[in-house]
Amino acid sequence: MARVKGALSTRKRRNKVLKLAKGYWGARSKHFKMAKEAVMKSGLYAYIGRRHKKRDFRRLWITRISAACKLNGINYSQFMHGLNKAGVTLNRKMLSEIAIADPAAFTALVDQAKAAL
Numbered sequence: 681m682a683r684v685k686g687a688l689s690t691r692k693r694r695n696k697v698l699k700l701a702k703g704y705w706g707a708r709s710k711h712f713k714m715a716k717e718a719v720m721k722s723g724l725y726a727y728i729g730r731r732h733k734k735r736d737f738r739r740l741w742i743t744r745i746s747a748a749c750k751l752n753g754i755n756y757s758q759f760m761h762g763l764n765k766a767g768v769t770l771n772r773k774m775l776s777e778i779a780i781a782d783p784a785a786f787t788a789l790v791d792q793a794k795a796a797l
Contacts, residue, residue, distance in 0.1 A: 741776040748779035752790040762793025 694712050700722075701708055701715035708718040746756040754762075763770070768789065770778075779786045 738772060741772040744776040744779055745772060748776075748783070748786050749790065751783075752787055754790055754794060758797065759790060759793050762796045763789065766792050766796035768792065 697716050700719045708714045749756050749759045
């Protein structure tokens with residue numbers, strides 16, 4: 681059986697990593713070893729960032745809902761408890777959008793939550 685050298689597949693693998701490291705500072709975009717470390721680290725940051733984005737948006741929605749609730753004389757936790765008791769199944773994203781776009785509708789939701797308590 682003929683001997684197969686791995687130069688082609690090695691070169692393709694290295695070029696793939698160097699392409700991902702394009703635009704990095706200094707040797708991180710030129711030298712394979714440093715580029716590989718930088719690409720691995722950036723992939724880890726991207727993975728973590730996708731999880732953090734979900735947390736951050738939820739915190740933003742809760743802050744917006746809480747601010748709108750305070751304008752209507754109720755706190756956030758009582759509002760959410762009242763909505764659950766009233767059987768209103770709106771998620772926090774939609775509640776925050778309603779609070780921004782349509783304050784009258786949000787006030788109606790607050791009244792509904794207060795009535796259920």
